[in-house]
Amino acid sequence: MSEKLLMKGNEALGEAALQAGCQLYFAYPITPQSELPEYLSRRMPELGRVFLQAESEIAAINMVYGAAGAGARVMTSSSSPGISLKQEGLSYIAAAQLPCVIVNMSRGGPGLGSIQPAQSDYLQATKGGGHGDYHLIVLAPASAQEIVDLTILAFDLADQYRTPVMIMGDGLLGQMMEPVLFPDRTNVELPEKPWATTGRKGDRPKNIIHSLELQSERLEAHNQKLQEKYADIAATQKRSDEYLTEDADVVLVAFGTVARICRSAIDMAREKGIKAGLFRPISLWPFPDEALARLAEKERVFLSVEMNCGQMVDDIKLAVDCRRPVHFFGRVGGIVPSPEEVLAEIEKIMAGRCDA
Amino acid sequence: MKLVFDRPRALADVQTHYCPGCTHGIIHRLVAEAIDELDIAERTVGVAPVGCAVLAYNYFNLDFQEAAHGRAPAVATGIKRALPENVVFTYQGDGDLASIGTAEIVHAANRGEAITVVYVNNAIYGMTGGQMAPTTLPDQKTSTSPYGRDVSSAGYPIRMAEMLSTLVAPQYIARVAVNSPANIQRAKRAIKKAFEIQVKNKGFALVEVLSTCPTNWGLSPEKALRWLEDNMIPYYPLGDFKVPKEVE
Structure with missing residues (x-):
C-alpha cells in the first residue's frame, strides 16, 4: 500500500498491526475502540489470520499471553475500564517477558466514567498498573499517521526487548478520520524466537514460560534482570x-x-x-x-x-x-x-x- | 530380561513436591503415558495452573506455560490458535478451574477449543493449606469451613463435568477417579481418549479426575483413598457425560 488513504484512527491502527505482521488479535468489545475489533474481524480472516472475540478482557489478555509465549505477533485492545481488567495479565506478561502490543483508546474515569476521550490512565500506564516492579513501553500518537508509525514500531520494540508495549490513544484519536500512508513492509523479516513454546523437538531443552520463582534470591535476580532491561530501554527509547x-x-x-x-x-x-x-x-x-x-x-x-x-x-x-x-x-x-x-x-x- | 515398566519419556526424572499419598503423581504419569503412546511429545505444549500443580512444568519433559490463577483455558486458547498443529493441554485443580477460572473454562468449552483439559478435583484448596473449595462436600470441614460446609450459606459443590456437558461444542467429557487400580486403568483410558480427540482435531475434551488430599483432609493416604470412594464418588458419579459417536 503506498497511496494515501482516509481512515479512522482505530482502523488505521488495525491495518498497521496487519502490516506489522500481527498474526492474532484477541479482544472484548468496549466503546470507544470497537471500530478496531470490527475492522480486524473483517481483515484477519481475509489474510488467514486469527480474530477471536474473547469472553472477557481478562480472557483476552491471557490469550495474548498464550499466543505470545507460542512465538506469534499478537495484539489486544480496549479502553480504560477494560484496561484495568487486563492489569493482572500485563503483570504476568511483563514478568514472563512476552512481546505483545496492547492498545488503550482511553476514556473518562474513574469507574465506568464516560465514553468520551480522556488521558486519565497516564499513571496506570506509566507507573505499573498491575502488581510488582515492571514497566510497559508506552507510546502516545497524536495523529492517524503517527498511530500507523507507532503501531509498527510497537511490534518491533516488543520483540526487541521481549516486553509488552502499549499504544496510548484516546477516544478522539480513535474516531477521527485522517489521511494515512502505510510504509512498504513486503520484505520485513520477523525475528526468531528460540524461547517460544512450540513443542520440544529433538535435544532442545524444554522451553518454559513462567513467572513463579519461589526462591527469594532467584526472584531478586529475575527482578534485577528486568530492571537492567528497563534501564536499557530508558537509555535508548525516549521519544519526543x-x-x-x-x-x-x-x-x-x-x-x-x-x-x-x-x-x-x-x-x-x-x-x-x-x-x-x-x-x-x-x-x-x-x-x-x-x-x-x-x-x-x-x-x-x-x-x-x-x-x-x-x-x-x-x-x-x-x-x-x-x-x-x-x-x-x-x-x-x-x-x-x-x-x-x-x-x-x-x-x-x-x-x-x-x-x- | 525384558523391561516391562519404566518411567514415561514425557515425565521428567525429578522428585516432585507433592505430599505423601497425594494422587497428583499418578495423574501426571497417566498424562505422560498417553502423550508417549500417541507419540505427540514433540508437538505438545502444557499449561500449568495456580495451585498444587503450579510446578507441573518441572515434572514433564514438555514445553510448558504457567498461567495466572484460573486462566489456563484462555492461555491454552492463545497457544492453540497460534499453533493449530500442536497439541495443547491444561492441568488444573478445582479452585483454579471451578472457582476463579469458571468463565475461562466455560467459554473455552463453549467455543469447542481443540484443547485437552485434565481437571483434578480433590474437594479442597491444597496449596494454600486446606481452605473450602467450590467442590468441598456438604458438611466437610476445612480451614475456612471449620463447622463443616454450610450449604445454606456456601451453596452446593459444583459438578463441573455435568455442567459443561450441557454445552453443544465439547466432544468428550468424563469423570474418573484414581483411588484403585481398576479406576486408575479407567482414568488412563479416559485421559488418552481426551488427547486422541484433540489429535483427530475433534475439539474440546475434559477429564475430571477425583483425587485425594491426605494432608489437608487430615487422613492417612490409605484412609484418604477410602474417603474418596465413600464420600466423593456418591456425589460426583463416575462415567462419560459426553462422547462423540465416532469415538464411542
Missing part, C-alpha cells in the same frame, strides 16, 4: 517532539490529542506576541526527561496540559528538577479543552509570571 520551543518563554507539555490543541493555542499566542512552544512526549514511558531538561536550562515556565487532573505533572517536575515553575491546566470527564481555553491559561501565566 518539539514545536517552536527555541525562543519560547512558556513551554506547553502535552501528549496525544491535547498536543494538537496546544499547537493551535501556541499559534494564537504567537499572534499576540507571546513566545509559546510545545514539548510533546511521544514515549510516555520511558518519559523523555533529558530533552525536557535541556529546555529547562533556559529561564522559562512550563505548562502541562492534560485531559486528567495533572497526572503527568510529577514527571515534568522531576525532568526539570524543579528548577522552573510547572503549571497545570486540565479538563476531565471526557471534556476536550479548546485552544481558546489553553490560550487563556497561557496569558494568565505570562501575566502573573513573577508570582509563579
Whole structure:
C-alpha cells in the first residue's frame, strides 16, 4: 500500500498491526475502540489470520499471553475500564517477558466514567498498573499517521526487548478520520524466537514460560534482570517532539490529542506576541526527561496540559528538577479543552509570571 | 530380561513436591503415558495452573506455560490458535478451574477449543493449606469451613463435568477417579481418549479426575483413598457425560 488513504484512527491502527505482521488479535468489545475489533474481524480472516472475540478482557489478555509465549505477533485492545481488567495479565506478561502490543483508546474515569476521550490512565500506564516492579513501553500518537508509525514500531520494540508495549490513544484519536500512508513492509523479516513454546523437538531443552520463582534470591535476580532491561530501554527509547520551543518563554507539555490543541493555542499566542512552544512526549514511558531538561536550562515556565487532573505533572517536575515553575491546566470527564481555553491559561501565566 | 515398566519419556526424572499419598503423581504419569503412546511429545505444549500443580512444568519433559490463577483455558486458547498443529493441554485443580477460572473454562468449552483439559478435583484448596473449595462436600470441614460446609450459606459443590456437558461444542467429557487400580486403568483410558480427540482435531475434551488430599483432609493416604470412594464418588458419579459417536 503506498497511496494515501482516509481512515479512522482505530482502523488505521488495525491495518498497521496487519502490516506489522500481527498474526492474532484477541479482544472484548468496549466503546470507544470497537471500530478496531470490527475492522480486524473483517481483515484477519481475509489474510488467514486469527480474530477471536474473547469472553472477557481478562480472557483476552491471557490469550495474548498464550499466543505470545507460542512465538506469534499478537495484539489486544480496549479502553480504560477494560484496561484495568487486563492489569493482572500485563503483570504476568511483563514478568514472563512476552512481546505483545496492547492498545488503550482511553476514556473518562474513574469507574465506568464516560465514553468520551480522556488521558486519565497516564499513571496506570506509566507507573505499573498491575502488581510488582515492571514497566510497559508506552507510546502516545497524536495523529492517524503517527498511530500507523507507532503501531509498527510497537511490534518491533516488543520483540526487541521481549516486553509488552502499549499504544496510548484516546477516544478522539480513535474516531477521527485522517489521511494515512502505510510504509512498504513486503520484505520485513520477523525475528526468531528460540524461547517460544512450540513443542520440544529433538535435544532442545524444554522451553518454559513462567513467572513463579519461589526462591527469594532467584526472584531478586529475575527482578534485577528486568530492571537492567528497563534501564536499557530508558537509555535508548525516549521519544519526543518539539514545536517552536527555541525562543519560547512558556513551554506547553502535552501528549496525544491535547498536543494538537496546544499547537493551535501556541499559534494564537504567537499572534499576540507571546513566545509559546510545545514539548510533546511521544514515549510516555520511558518519559523523555533529558530533552525536557535541556529546555529547562533556559529561564522559562512550563505548562502541562492534560485531559486528567495533572497526572503527568510529577514527571515534568522531576525532568526539570524543579528548577522552573510547572503549571497545570486540565479538563476531565471526557471534556476536550479548546485552544481558546489553553490560550487563556497561557496569558494568565505570562501575566502573573513573577508570582509563579 | 525384558523391561516391562519404566518411567514415561514425557515425565521428567525429578522428585516432585507433592505430599505423601497425594494422587497428583499418578495423574501426571497417566498424562505422560498417553502423550508417549500417541507419540505427540514433540508437538505438545502444557499449561500449568495456580495451585498444587503450579510446578507441573518441572515434572514433564514438555514445553510448558504457567498461567495466572484460573486462566489456563484462555492461555491454552492463545497457544492453540497460534499453533493449530500442536497439541495443547491444561492441568488444573478445582479452585483454579471451578472457582476463579469458571468463565475461562466455560467459554473455552463453549467455543469447542481443540484443547485437552485434565481437571483434578480433590474437594479442597491444597496449596494454600486446606481452605473450602467450590467442590468441598456438604458438611466437610476445612480451614475456612471449620463447622463443616454450610450449604445454606456456601451453596452446593459444583459438578463441573455435568455442567459443561450441557454445552453443544465439547466432544468428550468424563469423570474418573484414581483411588484403585481398576479406576486408575479407567482414568488412563479416559485421559488418552481426551488427547486422541484433540489429535483427530475433534475439539474440546475434559477429564475430571477425583483425587485425594491426605494432608489437608487430615487422613492417612490409605484412609484418604477410602474417603474418596465413600464420600466423593456418591456425589460426583463416575462415567462419560459426553462422547462423540465416532469415538464411542
